[in-house]
Amino acid sequence: MAIEIINTGSELMIGRVLNTHHQWLCAQLDELGYTVHRQVSVSDESSAIVDAVQESLSRSNAVILTGGLGPTSDDLTRGLIAKLFHRRTLVHEPTLEHIRNYFQSRGREIPFKCEIQAQYPEGALVIANDFGTAPGLLIELEHNPFNSSGEKALLIMLPGPPRELRPMFRDRVIPLLKEKLPNHQKHASITLKTACVGESLIEMEIAPKLEELVHQGLQIGYCARVGEVDLRLSAFGDSAEEIVRIAEKLSRDTLGDKIYTEHDEKLCDIVVRLLRQRGQTVGTAESCTGGFISNQLTNVPGASEVFLGSCITYSNESKVILLGVDPQSLKLHGAVSEKVASEMASGLRERLGVDYAISATGIAGPGGGSEDKPVGTVFVSLSSAGGTQTHKLFYPYDRESFKLSVAQFALDWLRRTLNGI
Amino acid sequence: MAIEIINTGSELMIGRVLNTHHQWLCAQLDELGYTVHRQVSVSDESSAIVDAVQESLSRSNAVILTGGLGPTSDDLTRGLIAKLFHRRTLVHEPTLEHIRNYFQSRGREIPFKCEIQAQYPEGALVIANDFGTAPGLLIELEHNPFNSSGEKALLIMLPGPPRELRPMFRDRVIPLLKEKLPNHQKHASITLKTACVGESLIEMEIAPKLEELVHQGLQIGYCARVGEVDLRLSAFGDSAEEIVRIAEKLSRDTLGDKIYTEHDEKLCDIVVRLLRQRGQTVGTAESCTGGFISNQLTNVPGASEVFLGSCITYSNESKVILLGVDPQSLKLHGAVSEKVASEMASGLRERLGVDYAISATGIAGPGGGSEDKPVGTVFVSLSSAGGTQTHKLFYPYDRESFKLSVAQFALDWLRRTLNGI
Numbered sequence: 001m002a003i004e005i006i007n008t009g010s011e012l013m014i015g016r017v018l019n020t021h022h023q024w025l026c027a028q029l030d031e032l033g034y035t036v037h038r039q040v041s042v043s044d045e046s047s048a049i050v051d052a053v054q055e056s057l058s059r060s061n062a063v064i065l066t067g068g069l070g071p072t073s074d075d076l077t078r079g080l081i082a083k084l085f086h087r088r089t090l091v092h093e094p095t096l097e098h099i100r101n102y103f104q105s106r107g108r109e110i111p112f113k114c115e116i117q118a119q120y121p122e123g124a125l126v127i128a129n130d131f132g133t134a135p136g137l138l139i140e141l142e143h144n145p146f147n148s149s150g151e152k153a154l155l156i157m158l159p160g161p162p163r164e165l166r167p168m169f170r171d172r173v174i175p176l177l178k179e180k181l182p183n184h185q186k187h188a189s190i191t192l193k194t195a196c197v198g199e200s201l202i203e204m205e206i207a208p209k210l211e212e213l214v215h216q217g218l219q220i221g222y223c224a225r226v227g228e229v230d231l232r233l234s235a236f237g238d239s240a241e242e243i244v245r246i247a248e249k250l251s252r253d254t255l256g257d258k259i260y261t262e263h264d265e266k267l268c269d270i271v272v273r274l275l276r277q278r279g280q281t282v283g284t285a286e287s288c289t290g291g292f293i294s295n296q297l298t299n300v301p302g303a304s305e306v307f308l309g310s311c312i313t314y315s316n317e318s319k320v321i322l323l324g325v326d327p328q329s330l331k332l333h334g335a336v337s338e339k340v341a342s343e344m345a346s347g348l349r350e351r352l353g354v355d356y357a358i359s360a361t362g363i364a365g366p367g368g369g370s371e372d373k374p375v376g377t378v379f380v381s382l383s384s385a386g387g388t389q390t391h392k393l394f395y396p397y398d399r400e401s402f403k404l405s406v407a408q409f410a411l412d413w414l415r416r417t418l419n420g421i
Numbered sequence: 422m423a424i425e426i427i428n429t430g431s432e433l434m435i436g437r438v439l440n441t442h443h444q445w446l447c448a449q450l451d452e453l454g455y456t457v458h459r460q461v462s463v464s465d466e467s468s469a470i471v472d473a474v475q476e477s478l479s480r481s482n483a484v485i486l487t488g489g490l491g492p493t494s495d496d497l498t499r500g501l502i503a504k505l506f507h508r509r510t511l512v513h514e515p516t517l518e519h520i521r522n523y524f525q526s527r528g529r530e531i532p533f534k535c536e537i538q539a540q541y542p543e544g545a546l547v548i549a550n551d552f553g554t555a556p557g558l559l560i561e562l563e564h565n566p567f568n569s570s571g572e573k574a575l576l577i578m579l580p581g582p583p584r585e586l587r588p589m590f591r592d593r594v595i596p597l598l599k600e601k602l603p604n605h606q607k608h609a610s611i612t613l614k615t616a617c618v619g620e621s622l623i624e625m626e627i628a629p630k631l632e633e634l635v636h637q638g639l640q641i642g643y644c645a646r647v648g649e650v651d652l653r654l655s656a657f658g659d660s661a662e663e664i665v666r667i668a669e670k671l672s673r674d675t676l677g678d679k680i681y682t683e684h685d686e687k688l689c690d691i692v693v694r695l696l697r698q699r700g701q702t703v704g705t706a707e708s709c710t711g712g713f714i715s716n717q718l719t720n721v722p723g724a725s726e727v728f729l730g731s732c733i734t735y736s737n738e739s740k741v742i743l744l745g746v747d748p749q750s751l752k753l754h755g756a757v758s759e760k761v762a763s764e765m766a767s768g769l770r771e772r773l774g775v776d777y778a779i780s781a782t783g784i785a786g787p788g789g790g791s792e793d794k795p796v797g798t799v800f801v802s803l804s805s806a807g808g809t810q811t812h813k814l815f816y817p818y819d820r821e822s823f824k825l826s827v828a829q830f831a832l833d834w835l836r837r838t839l840n841g842i
Contacts, residue, residue, distance in 0.1 A: 013456070018443075043458075284733075299824075
């Protein structure tokens with residue numbers, strides 16, 4: 001089952017936007033056991049799009065095409081595909097109705113040309129868009145005209161905006177794929193996510209133990225991002241499930257609580273869930289992270305049950321005013337110190353009455369470092385009824401990676417604490 | 422001058438990492454006036470890589486290949502390319518020396534197989550790696566064997582890690598490209614970034630005015646992201662600069678202050694810069710945005726000069742304790758109300774003594790909406806010495822898009838205020 005992805009958009013070819021569809025779709029398809037053989041990006045030019053579609057169809061059973069379904073003049077996909085397969089363009093009444101309702105419910109006029117999005121190539125399946133106006137389209141080709149085998153093929157067109165594409169793919173396209181392109185080869189995979197451990201350390205611990213399974217077909221992938229490493233175990237064939245199951249057990253025995261999940265969830269999701277289960281609350285007192293941890297926690301739906309509030313205190317004065325940090329501590333130890341980190345966390349915990357308070361104070365850079373406290377130095381505290389503890393860490397990275405590293409450390413610390421590890 | 426980019430890496434095809442090379446390289450090449458016709462990603466499989474290279478060379482004058490130059494078993498590029506062009510593999514002594522020094526200076530043993538990175542296909546130019554051990558490679562093909570024209574072509578191979586690839590490309594590859602693939606066609610482009618206006622609204626206002634220029638060769642691109650739309654104007658040929666200049670003027674006359682920049686910068690960068698120029702300060706009082714705005718502002722290097730602090734108040738109590746919101750206002754109007762938004766902003770401004778305070782209170786969803794205040798309802802206030810103003814808005818999106826939309830609105834409002842618009 002060979003699938004190819006084509007991302008259209010001139011903005012992609014001049015580097016104005018990051019292609020997040022590629023990663024997201026590949027991860028979704030991999031989860032389902034489909035292999036993406038190639039991903040292609042082309043600009044919004046008729047010939048580039050048509051060439052790419054023909055070439056991808058010549059090599060695969062299914063092509064997923066993103067973008068080019070909007071209402072503006074550079075949205076060409078709908079018409080080009082109709083022409084390529086010699087199909088008439090029809091108007092899909094329910095979509096027209098949906099577009100009208102969409103704008104009416106927002107008290108807005110239907111913008112210029114927006115109704116063009118209700119058009120579709122004859123015979124295509126129209127896939128409803130719950131979060132926007134351009135529907136997706138699916139064309140089932142009984143005989144792939146671009147592949148000498150002449151086999152059946154699917155062409156799926158999805159709207160460009162991620163907040164429209166993602167729910168559409170998850171809720172509507174996956175069931176269609178499973179129905180129309182069933183995956184007969186057995187496949188098993190699991191991704192074990194770890195936080196705050198290095199990639200080579202994980203490989204050093206894991207690789208020797210899994211060597212035997214690799215000979216039996218186990219595939220191991222390490223994927224390192226800032227503050228975390230995913231360990232992916234997968235296999236194809238009849239014994240795939242058994243191989244992955246044993247590999248998982250060996251990995252868990254070796255890595256223990258370094259593994260924080262095997263699901264598609266983040267540390268903040270887990271922390272919010274654990275707090276909800278225990279009926280406890282959290283807040284943050286952030287200097288160098290500038291609200292990053294607070295923002296992460298409040299990205300989780302339902303966070304309001306457990307997250308009460310935060311103080312982002314960038315200046316010395318704000319640390320005193322909002323958190324009650326002792327001005328003497330600032331004077332004697334400096335804002336970036338164990339003492340101040342500790343007072344920030346306990347101060348927040350008292351003021352807001354939260355069960356757990358996380359604080360962070362450090363030097364994100366690029367400026368502000370000294371020999372004593374170089375850029376990357378950071379103190380993280382965790383305050384609870386049991387007392388306040390502080391760790392000194394060193395993350396000499398760019399500002400955003402620095403913030404992310406600190407947040408990963410703090411959230412993982414809270415996760416372990418909540419798990420009683 | 423057609424250039425294609427090939428990104429190799431199995432991790433790309435299963436969605437474990439985001440392809441940042443694509444955007445970065447395209448932006449660099451666009452800046453230089455080169456057009457990237459296609460970008461392709463394939464896994465670390467010999468046939469996939471070789472097929473992609475042949476196909477890209479058949480369509481282009483230059484191919485940039487990333488990844489696959491490291492020392493591990495899935496790094497195949499060096500050998501495959503040597504074989505494809507029937508070249509011997511030689512050892513590059515200066516690189517071998519560099520690899521040995523690299524590890525010696527870090528007090529480490531040379532890892533297993535690392536010396537393989539000093540190998541290169543005969544006749545290739547070895548491009549030094551100042552930030553790692555794998556050098557880049559450039560092969561100049563006097564007669565492109567995969568293109569019927571048989572013209573000259575370049576094949577450039579770059580190491581996968583961004584912190585090695587980027588400086589290598591900027592410092593060493595660009596001069597080589599300019600020398601070996603001079604760009605004779607004149608090119609001009611500009612990107613005007615707008616905030617808080619819809620894509621179709623922008624096209625409706627702009628398209629008719631630029632129609633004449635389109636006939637003369639102007640290319641218009643619209644790129645919509647949450648809360649912003651980029652308008653890109655470009656042209657090729659001798660009159661490119663003149664065409665783009667006139668198009669820019671017409672666009673500015675039409676869109677006015679909706680355009681916030683023509684540079685590669687975000688609203689938060691501009692707000693921080695404007696505040697620095699005026700010696701003024703800012704803070705935020707965030708409920709539904711949960712620290713998102715604060716985090717954005719503190720991503721900007723130098724933010725500490727203008728950003729004093731924020732209160733993230735998710736609960737009613739925290740609004741009272743941290744911001745001094747009147748409990749009666751919460752009782753009578755609810756947390757999501759004009760009154761509370763206004764008190765949050767003015768409360769923060771008083772407590773921290775900032776010149777500008779932004780507040781936001783709303784319903785991010787998915788739960789918590791009512792008929793009166795559906796999910797997506799939000800009040801944003803801006804408080805300054807001139808008083809406190811509030812806007813009611815409606816962004817019925819997912820949580821993260823909701824936060825981003827609110828932040829874009831708030832930061833754009835502050836930008837206009839600082840500009841005295």
